[in-house]
Amino acid sequence: MKKLFLLLLIFSSFTTFGQTGFIPGFQSKVTFGSGFTVLDEEIEMMQLKFDYIGQFALNPYISLGAGTGVRHYLDFDYSASGNDWFDFDFNQELMIPLYGHLQVRFLDKKASPFINTSLGYAFGVNLDSDVKDFYRVNFDSNDARFKSGFIADMSTGVSIRFRNRLGIVAGPYFEYQQTERQVFERTDGDAVAQRKEELNLFSWGLKVGLTF
Secondary structure (H helix, E strand, O other): OHHHHHHHHHHHHHHHHHOOOOOOEEEEEEEEEEEEEEEOOOEEEEEEEEEEEEEEEOOOOEEEEEEEEEEEEEEEEEEEOOOOOEEEEEEEEEEEEEEEEEEEEOOOOOEEEEEEEEEEEEEEEOOOOOOOEOOOOEOOOOOOOOOOEEEEEEEEEEEEEOOOOOEEEEEEEEEEEEEEEEEEEEOOOOOEEEEEEEEEEEEEEEEEEEEO
């Protein structure tokens, strides 16, 4: 009888440890990330990203919501001029996304693998930068160089709940950004040829976040 009681006590302890005390409801999530962005072999940039997501947990596994944030693309380019000297260029692009968000946790435990996906639209912001040389392509400094376009994100990793809504998330992400830029190319003399160029940006990196 004592052995049976001891086994029941141990089982109860493990069950209590595994439970999250989860209650469906609204939850906020803030994440920060850093990654690498590439377009073919032509554009290589560092991406800094911030997201705020408001989501409603339908059950311990599935949450639906919407979010916004910042996508900051940075490029430090040392490019050679025609005179064989090196000139340092700092280039940056800023996007503000709005998107729908789906989160799936695979276990109703304190620690669980998860997968997130987001679909939406990112708006280009004019930084009014004096930088005009971007891989030897000249841009109008008064024109938002990266235009608004479709954005999609997928991430995975580990989600740890400390209490019902308080927790942390961490893991790799992959993001696709569809955009275009206005290109001004110098031809003979002072003539300038203007055209639009469609871009498909692919970013991947790591992000961490807090849920509350």
